[in-house]
Amino acid sequence: MDLQTEQSDGLTVVSVMEDRIDAAVAIQFKDRMREVTAGGEGPVVLDLSRVTFLDSSGLGAVVAAMKQLAPDRRLDLAGLGGMVAKVFRLTRMDSVFRIHDSPEAAIAAARDAA
Amino acid sequence: MSRPIKMLPGACEMPRPALSLQFVAEPCAIRTAMARFSNWLSAAGAHGEEINDAQIVLAEALNNIAEHAYADAKAGPVRLCATRRGEDLWIELRDHGQPIPEERRPDRGTELAPPDPLALPEGGFGWFMIRQLSSGLSYCRCGGQNHLHLQLPAARATADPGAAPCPKSAAK
Numbered sequence: 001m002d003l004q005t006e007q008s009d010g011l012t013v014v015s016v017m018e019d020r021i022d023a024a025v026a027i028q029f030k031d032r033m034r035e036v037t038a039g040g041e042g043p044v045v046l047d048l049s050r051v052t053f054l055d056s057s058g059l060g061a062v063v064a065a066m067k068q069l070a071p072d073r074r075l076d077l078a079g080l081g082g083m084v085a086k087v088f089r090l091t092r093m094d095s096v097f098r099i100h101d102s103p104e105a106a107i108a109a110a111r112d113a114a
Numbered sequence: 115m116s117r118p119i120k121m122l123p124g125a126c127e128m129p130r131p132a133l134s135l136q137f138v139a140e141p142c143a144i145r146t147a148m149a150r151f152s153n154w155l156s157a158a159g160a161h162g163e164e165i166n167d168a169q170i171v172l173a174e175a176l177n178n179i180a181e182h183a184y185a186d187a188k189a190g191p192v193r194l195c196a197t198r199r200g201e202d203l204w205i206e207l208r209d210h211g212q213p214i215p216e217e218r219r220p221d222r223g224t225e226l227a228p229p230d231p232l233a234l235p236e237g238g239f240g241w242f243m244i245r246q247l248s249s250g251l252s253y254c255r256c257g258g259q260n261h262l263h264l265q266l267p268a269a270r271a272t273a274d275p276g277a278a279p280c281p282k283s284a285a286k
Binding site for chain 1: 141142145162163166167169170173174177180181228229231232234236237238239240242243246247255279
């Protein structure tokens with residue numbers, strides 16, 4: 001599971017470099033999220049713009065990643081495509097995350113808030 | 115919350131499926147089968163929203179088989195048949211795993227509540243999503259197998275899923 005991280009304006013942007021977060025990789029995703037965010041501070045933005053398929057296992061893994069970071073660090077989401085956005089909307093899990101159009105929008109929002 | 119779902123009669127056969135695959139219910143084989151299903155559906159003339167919905171429904175149904183029906187045993191076989199008939203997409207799944215427990219049966223009329231988002235659930239979304247996106251569903255335990263039939267409207271209104279037309283009566 002290829003995750004790439006970048007620091008910007010106090011945010012850690014984690015980009016998922018794969019097109020699927022499904023049952024085959026859900027546990028790997030959760031473990032990799034823990035690794036790439038370990039020791040850092042400040043909010044984390046998960047960039048899902050390359051992800052075209054997310055099932056309930058993947059959704060559960062994103063929620064687990066959010067819980068791993070809590071209570072000190074927040075997990076926001078960015079770049080949800082049509083199918084991914086639909087899964088969040090159907091399950092109403094879009095109500096528990098801050099969702100940005102893109103990582104750039106998340107960085108701009110953090111800059112405005114600073 | 116979810117629109118009414120029509121329970122199909124317990125038919126156990128899909129005559130002349132356009133797609134027929136058999137594979138083992140484990141995550142990587144499911145991924146491969148999903149890819150073949152999507153390619154078939156796309157070649158059959160389906161578009162974005164229909165393919166997305168069908169992929170969600172099929173993935174959740176297959177994950178249920180892998181995680182529950184074969185939970186206590188070695189991953190076993192699944193047969194997937196699909197066809198597009200009239201305005202509907204029909205999917206049939208068969209497996210040799212454990213039956214779905216009575217209280218979890220998706221074909222009962224009772225509403226399956228979604229998990230509460232505020233409880234930050236990490237699972238329990240599968241049947242809820244299947245029922246949200248399907249227009250028809252039936253389940254039967256036939257000859258030691260689970261038979262699950264799913265029906266999705268092929269041409270759905272993208273703006274408002276609640277307004278999707280109810281499919282015509284369940285032809286055998």
